[in-house]
Amino acid sequence: MGRLLALALARAGHAVQVFEAGGPEAEGAAARVAAAMLAPLAESAITETSVVQMGQHGLTRWPELMAELDTPVFFQRNGTLILWHRQDASEASRFGQQLAATCQQLPSLPAPQHLDAAAIATLEPTIGNRFSQGLLLPGEGQLDNRGLLNALLLQLQQAGVAMHWHSPRQPEDVHSDWVFDCRGLGASEQWPALRAVRGEVLRLHAPGVELQRPVRLVHPRYPLYIAPKPGNVFVVGATEIESDDMSPMSVRSSLELLSAAYSVHSGFGEARILESATQCRPTLPNNLPAIRRIKPRTLQINGLYRHGFLIAPAMLDVVLELVQHGASALAAQFDLAIEEA
């Protein structure tokens, strides 16, 4: 969120400085570990319509935002494929009902398409006939989060933005016309309602697997997914555990994630585990994002939870309206209150 906002402000002619607790690789950011799926309808099963609307906004805004970057970033909108094993059929039917309810509330969302085994095999030939039913959520997308973080950084440097690495700050430490606090969980001390939701993901290299789109597997505890990134790299995630524990991935989680991947495509049997990563999602009590004004011209943008990439363009556009006009019509459209601390 910070890099995106800093670049937009620099482009608008402001002199911008970024203070970052970590280094250029964004090693302390949830953004580095995320799968960066842009799946508003799929997420509607676990979030509010306001987030879905912000996600719809994001899907159209990302290509515009990326067009302003000199370095190309992988982005696709081939839809999300939802699959389930026979034992999870009742969970899948509940999930399907939730999606149908969201589509009724937001008719601009493309309706899910029901798939049989043949239709699944046509969409994803390498999955074959393993699944007898599925759903395609058309138009949903994903991007390459690490590619985006690098491309934003290069653009920031080119725009002359001063990047202060290994420089943790609090809003009151910074003396500037405007201050934007995008510290995620780093803001917890000043925003005690923030909590951490642990997520674990694996990055696999699987030359024998081809997937055209993210695949989600209905699961009784959390939605498991396989997000194909460039170079036959697959992000397999993610657990969702109410904890600020940042220790390495547990055996249980790795078994669950790897079994899920293998059950979708046997080619994952020969994949190489490039990385297992743990990060925590910055989350507010209602699991919704928020903008808080702690002083005139000092804004905190936080609580992006599991939707940071999905909703960052919407949050960005709201903040830019606040800077330019002192109020935001978009915020009202997204049901996003500008809180006063």
Ligand SMILES: Cc1cc2nc3c(=O)[nH]c(=O)nc-3n(C[C@H](O)[C@H](O)[C@H](O)COP(=O)(O)OP(=O)(O)OC[C@H]3O[C@@H](n4cnc5c(N)ncnc54)[C@H](O)[C@@H]3O)c2cc1C
């Ligand atoms: C496992 C996992 C999977 C996810 N998958 C998805 C997904 O598929 N789609 C999606 O939309 N979202 C996903 N997310 C959520 C997304 O990553 C977050 O919502 C998003 O990264 C939050 O952005 P942020 O900028 O607020 O926080 P962060 O990305 O955490 O960035 C905060 C930055 O602030 C810095 N910082 C902290 N303290 C200080 C300080 N005192 N001074 C200066 N800098 C500081 C940190 O070093 C960090 O660089 C996922 C998250 C996880 C953990």
